[in-house]
Amino acid sequence: MSDSPLIDSLAAAVEARPDDLPLRLHLAELLVAAGRGPEAIGHAAQVLAREPGNAAAQRLMGAALNPAAPPAPAAPPAPAAPSTHEDGVDWAAMEEELGDIVPPRFARSDEAVEPVRGHEDRTFDIETSTITLADVGGMEEVKKRLEISFLGPLRNPKLRSLFGKSLRGGLLLYGPPGCGKTFLARAVAGEMGASFISLSITDVLNMWVGSSERNLHDLFDSARGHAPCVLFLDEIDALGHKRSQLNSSSMRTVVNQLLTELDGVDGNNDGVFVLAATNAPWDIDSALRRPGRLDRTVLVLPPDKPARAAILQYHLRDRPVANIDLSRVADATDHYSGADLAHVCETAAEFAMRDSIATGDIRMINQQDMMAAVREIRPSTDGWFATARNVALFANESGEYDDLAAYLKKRKIR
Template identity: 40%
Template sequence: MLDDAGLQALREAARLSPDNLPLRRHLADQLLAKGYLAEAEAEFRAALVLAPKDADVSAGLAEAFVRQSSFGEALAALEPFLGEPGCPPRLGVLAARALLGEGDVAAAAHRYHDAVTRDPSLADPALAARLAAPPQALGGPAPYGGAPSGPAYGGGAYDAPSPATPAAEASAEVERSRFTFADVAGMEAVKEALKVKLLLPIQQPELFAAFGKRAGGGVLLYGPPGAGKTHLARAAAGELGASFVNVGLADILDMYIGSSERNLRATFDLARRNRPCVLFFDEVDALAARRSDMRQAHNRQIVNQFLAELDGVDQDANEGVLVLAATNAPWYIDVAFRRPGRFDQLVFVPPPDASARAAILRILCRDKPIAEMDYDAVARVTEHFVGADLKGVVDRAVEAKLQQSISAGRAIPLATPDLLAAAKSVRPTSVREWMATARNYVLHANDSGAWDELMPWIKAKW
């Protein structure tokens, strides 16, 4: 309850005129100045709805967070502006305070000195003294590069600082894919999107150069598990005749602070040395999760490093590097990754329809002895099956047929009844569960329109 008559009058005025941005900002500023931090936070949030890109409103919200020791939330509020050229110096000082609260002294000092260099009037002697103090004197978590006390990935802990090592070498390996789009059944719309975004700029560079389009970029493939996202990535590399680097979590994440970022940089450098190259990140939500959900500064640094590598050190750094990523949970990925120039194209990889299922079965059976086969009949009884499920059906049918062949002493070919019998014993893995989650986001958390592509599919089938 506010005990200030002036603030009560301002709040009542804002209630009667909820869309009056100047009034709401003034109320939020007054609440912040008088120490009503939770109330100020609520008003800044309301103002941010009216003006999502207002740097002053974001700065006010960040200051309310910092003064409540909610440092991670403060950095999340500032993030859309910190990476832009000409970021207001005031935001840099706020970021320094938040980073210092998180224990990332080096990054805090960099932000502070950059801001004060551009606007000396923002100099804060107390903050500068804390940034210059030895880490042990600051209290709280150890600085980035030391041993923090909080949890790390998977509930473990960082027990020691990273040892002094030379520049990291990528543990991921360069491959040559033997698949092309001819090996991908159905999904014509998805393949066409990949061709236009990733392949054609390299295959027809003169045409794209005429329109100022460069070879490179990022596409985020999302959809239920087992729908063929990894297979699509390999096929894209094979279609282009490019190198393929399949990046797993074990290739990036490391128990020592700073090593994960070095591994990420080394992986991008590997792709740049082997261009044209398709660089594929599977389960990318583990590396690109929303920073507002992270409690530790070192976790956010991995996201920041990922964003920096996607942008490249100059405009030509990633030319010829085609970055593909796949996830089953796109709604957990930091929104900064969807900015133009990064993963600006989200491509939904749906479960296969009946004709695509028949085509998948045909591909899976093409190197096996088969009798007359009615793939359409099998496709009709495998609704909601994804490619991984269909492979399980074929594998189970082959195992049963192998037993018969061993008893008969000769190879007995697969037939339609074998696949139908196997299909009855296999349940679709996760499509229903995934679509239930997707439906909630599409219908109740789609203010930005990010999931509009899912809307027709969900309404038609679910």
């Protein structure tokens, strides 16, 4: 017996008619209002077991589980008592009885906790590129190679069928950093009207054993499901480093998984165009460059003079400029990468802004600012060409760096 005859009467009625849900809900409302939330939970749970969508039962369950919430309006107000262990409530017994309906309040420390895998059910970002090769300044040799390898066969299916040309393929873009390899990959996707997926090492590597390999498999599966698709593997030297130089067995298995996916052993890679980019092709495992994988190589060099002028104009388009001779600035920035040229424009803007603050007179960015920025910023490609020169001279027995050697000879880089 309790101190509420009405609750006692309703409890007896519910016991006699357990399937009378409105009666049970009314009892639960009175129990919540009386501060007897743990008892109300059982009645609300019984209703939800029969009618999972019952809004009144859901509301009562929330109020019973959260004693701080205002009581249900249907019952007369009564002083609320805290629902703690002092009330004599056996929470363990209630969790045991209602475990299939009400989740436990706390996780048990003796149960194994599954580690968070990070990329378990991930979906990769599938992009649609809006740029095309017409937006890429210069790089005529690169465009010609892409036309032969990918774009021509795609546009001519009958000719492709006649010559037995597969729509699968891999192309390795290499060269100094900041010269537009990623931009070029997006332009290829836009030119083909294909989906575009960009992947970096952080998208793959995971501390849990086997997760990195599964991430790679999921990535290629995503690309196959959205064919035609350009799959861009950035910094491929980090993912596909020479296995003979790897101390970690887990990284060697990642390289093996990448080889398997490129071969399409577990899936058809038709319509998946793999473009990979690296600043250090000499660090890539030779198996990745075997025929049928990343077997075609294209050197992406710093922009030539017309391309440099176009890049400078692009980065100055939204800035206040006056009387800038783009041709002279382009002449002075030989060997500068696209990223270097963007930095030149940023630095020139800083010079003009600093002068405007010092004098109190706002002025435009002028030729003097641009040339001062060129004198301050040195091309970032110099270090890369120093390393590349040694490779072209002393490690080119296979002839894979002939185009690099020819460029170095033409530019008299010793």
